[in-house]
Amino acid sequence: MKKLRYMTGVTTLKLDQDSCVGCGNCETVCPHAVFQIENKKAVITDPDGCMECGACQNNCPTLAITVEPGVGCAAYIISGWIYGRENASCGGPNGCC
Ligand code: SF4
Numbered sequence: 359m360k361k362l363r364y365m366t367g368v369t370t371l372k373l374d375q376d377s378c379v380g381c382g383n384c385e386t387v388c389p390h391a392v393f394q395i396e397n398k399k400a401v402i403t404d405p406d407g408c409m410e411c412g413a414c415q416n417n418c419p420t421l422a423i424t425v426e427p428g429v430g431c432a433a434y435i436i437s438g439w440i441y442g443r444e445n446a447s448c449g450g451p452n453g454c455c
């Protein structure tokens with residue numbers, strides 16, 4: 359399966375490293391390996407891989423992660439597979455948003 363990619367530089371994902379206790383939940387639940395634990399703290403290593411599903415936020419015990427679930431656009435990604443990323447859009451000929 360192709361690796362899913364979101365639009366570059368637009369994710370709402372944020373991490374407050376000071377609040378992170380290094381439990382690893384975010385690394386475990388993220389379907390796109392956006393996080394890694396380094397020196398007992400979470401690090402966002404691939405922000406553009408974030409699909410804004412919200413799983414990391416929902417499983418962070420210290421509220422160190424914020425993300426606006428549902429902002430990610432699956433149609434954009436599928437369109438990019440078919441037409442190439444430079445020609446991708448969120449909808450049909452007229453777009454959806
Ligand atoms: S789930 Fe929260 S506390 Fe746990 S490693 Fe990730 S950011 Fe840190």
Ligand code: SF4
Pocket residue numbers: 371387388389390391392393407408409410411412413414415425
């Ligand atoms: S919102 Fe989903 S895809 Fe994005 S970092 Fe969190 S778990 Fe991963």
